[in-house]
Amino acid sequence: MSDVRDRMVARAAREIAPGMVVNLGIGLPTKVVNHLPADFPVCLHTENGLTGIGPTLPPEKADRNLIDAGGAYVSTIPGSAFFDSATSFAIVRSGRLDLTMLGAFEVSAAGDLANWRIPGKFSPGVGGGIELAQKARRVVVLTTHTDRAGNAKLKQECSLPLTARACVSRIFTDMAVIDITAVGFVLVEIAEGVSAADVVAATDAPLVVPDMPLPTF
């Protein structure tokens, strides 16, 4: 992982407060766990039926019956629990999930999230994504600021099919930390070596830049 992406993931890890129940989405968000101290008091949830996720294991040490929702072989820790898929989503929909960190194709200035389907290109199904986005108490997004072709992922309106409306509170990118507020995108922190003007240029919607020095990560 490039240095800036590693710093972005490390910064996102600081979003997790002691005592939280957290679901880390497939992809970049799962790497957040590598930045938490080993004894950090947090309960990680995965949709396929586990709370108290332990470290990921290599194939030779893996338990064939113990995976996370992304298919990675994980482990238990003292206090872990297994449950069926209905119970797993009762945790999500009843508001027991304090925080979820998800990937994104697009996020709108109103906090709409599109991360499950690109018509004609990528339609693998939504899995548990809609329920996580719609029902977690706080939804934050980890994503590169632009896609591989350089197109902005932060837009006034999403053009792709939505996962959920007005669900995202904060976005961590390789350029900045941006909050979604009543007035749209607000720049909160900035990556080292990046200027506010760079972030504005890479964002396809108005970005409020506070008139004060911003923290860097």
Add this chain to the structure above:
Amino acid sequence: MKLPDKRRAIHDAIAEIKDGDTVMIGGFGVPGTPMTLIHALVDHGARNLTLIKNDANEPGMGIDHLLQSGQVARLITTHLGLNCNAIALMNSGKLAVEFNAQGILAERIRAGGAGIGAILSDIGIGTELADGKQVVEMQGKVYVVEPALRADVALIHADRADSFGNLAYVATARNFNPLMATAADCVIAEAERVLPLGQLRADDVHTPGVFVDHLTELGELSKEYAVVRR
């Protein structure tokens, strides 16, 4: 009194499946997928099936065999991302796919198993997943109606069973299995070990044997059950 013995030869049990049946299949990835029952269904050859399964496994594994043999007309699922074969069949129009939000699929099955006709949920409202669904207003809130799901047959994988069909699951191999075991007219379970009556403690039973019609004990597990090296 003694509880009946439900052990049966696997091909006799699978022979209950008819062309056009709806078949629920447990599992989330490899864990909990009844690989041996799936192979028996391929051998049996019933066609025009509707499958209900969380995911489509991976190429060359689990229900991919049923997709490749052309036995499946329709798949009700949540995610196909790890099976490029399934996505290709869907995109070519050879396989009809209905995507559900994962927890809603679980609740629809739970409702079917509990004798409830439908559930009300606000999941997906404002997205295309709610398009075309019946909407009701209840206590000032808007919900979509998600009809219950039942199947003709459910194929279940358990870690331990007793001869009456009481089942216990292990780790994340539980997933959809206990839900599907309640929601089919005929429930066929494979178990890695079938214990004598009394050896599976009543407190340790996850699925009561009353839900299970046929039970088969697995011998040595095939390599499809093993850790996947990607």
